[in-house]
Amino acid sequence: MAAPARRLCHVAFHVPAGQPLARDLQRVFGFRPVAARAAGGWRQLALRSGDAVFLVNEGAGPAEPLYGLDPRHAVPSATNLCLDVDSAGAAARALAARGCRVPVPPVRVRDALGAATYAVVRSPAGNLSLTLLERAGYGGPFLPGFRAVPSAPGPGWVSHVDHVTLACAPGSSPALRRWFQDCLGFHHLPLSPGEDPELGLEITAASGRGGLRLTALQTPPGSAVPTLVLAESLPGTTGGQDQVEQFLTRHRGPGLQHIGLYTPNIVEASERMAVAGGRLLTPPEAYYQQPGKEEQILAAGLEPRLLSRRGILLDGDKGKFLLQVFTKSLFAEDTFFLELIQRRGATGFGQDNIRALWQSVQEEGARAREA
Incomplete structure (x- = not known):
């Protein structure tokens, strides 16, 4: 295996501005917002229920959204699985050596609570990409570059x-x-x-x-x-x-x-x-x-x-x-x-x-x- 994954960090979605996915995840499914980011034409909101985390990327910026890749897909879509790996750099190199496309080479992101390194690989399954994330020791609510969003505890319907x-x-x-x-x-x-x-x-x-x-x-x-x-x-x-x-x-x-x-x-x-x-x-x-x-x-x-x-x-x-x-x-x-x-x-x-x-x-x- 080239890049063994340890766990799922989050699932990312790409939706146009005004699409109600983030609202529905909170109102209907009991997710709660934990972190947000707005930059470069993107509004990114991470929502959590138990260990299930969804990242909603809303809009369409000129650059790629942080921790992902804009697939420029024609319809709203679940577009990315973010997986924890031991070394994002080593994983990206190993996958590139196997002929995989790595449109986002390893990037290091840091804030006051620590650092993380990630790379994005295209999968052969349509518009699905895979983010390889190395974040050992990061102490924030989600990932570097996001600000915490205060919210009440969720109902706990999903673990x-x-x-x-x-x-x-x-x-x-x-x-x-x-x-x-x-x-x-x-x-x-x-x-x-x-x-x-x-x-x-x-x-x-x-x-x-x-x-x-x-x-x-x-x-x-x-x-x-x-x-x-x-x-x-x-x-x-x-x-x-x-x-x-x-x-x-x-x-x-x-x-x-x-x-x-x-x-x-x-x-x-x-x-x-x-x-x-x-x-x-x-x-x-x-x-x-x-x-x-x-x-x-x-x-x-x-x-x-x-x-x-x-x-x-x-x-x-x-x-x-x-x-x-x-x-x-x-x-x-x-x-x-x-x-x-x-x-x-x-x-x-x-x-x-x-x-x-x-x-x-x-x-x-x-x-x-x-x-």
Whole structure:
């Protein structure tokens, strides 16, 4: 591996001036602002919930925003994963030696509370870039160059980033898997027994036509980097584009499709977010009427009607359960969304849940076309 990552520092977004992402993260999802910066035509705001940190870069300056790279992308987008590394300089040199593009060579930034060094590398996944950050010993609320923003403690609905999912062009997952493996130290995480890393996990639609191919990657034990999931469409979808194809079209290429945020209490979090105006995706009614689903939910100590009211999906058995709920897109372009996830011993992503999400998005798309 060229640049082993230790942990995720933050996820960065690029949005035009006036786009309400920063407001919605606070009002709907319980994030609180911790640090800000305004310079060179950019307004940068770091928001936190637990260990999950989002950096919203708003505007479009003549120079690059601090700790990132402006991809000059046509639509609002989650554009950057910032990863802690032991040495930003050594990591950048190692990746450049592998042929990676390093548009922002190592830069050192200092303020009264310490210093940090970073470099930015382009990934082969659409407009996604990777910031390699070295910040040992920095004592500020976020990173050098930002001022602290006083704010009240957040509600604590979200504790950390569980996973990030990239929407990929058909057939590109194997090459992307090898790039993240060779360059950043990720390795294949099987989602089913005996899974071939070249094929990933195939989730077919209920109709048997089309579906998803998922390939999960994780870093070695001891690091705190979330699981990375590569998602691509399977051929054969009928009745219009599926959600990955729709993302590729509306986002104008591959990119970060959604982030899974871990919550210790998904029922409370989804209730509070709905009250705050959050728009949650509604699973098909048949999901909760599947044979054995009610018994499965009761075995987890939960009420079926409570889950169905908020669209919470549950999968698992033998005392290990996974609960998930998905938001609608945070952008008008209907691209990026968030997921809330709670794990009770389960480590995968729930094949039945993935299939239900697939079907619900397809049904919502059909309703939108009919409207």
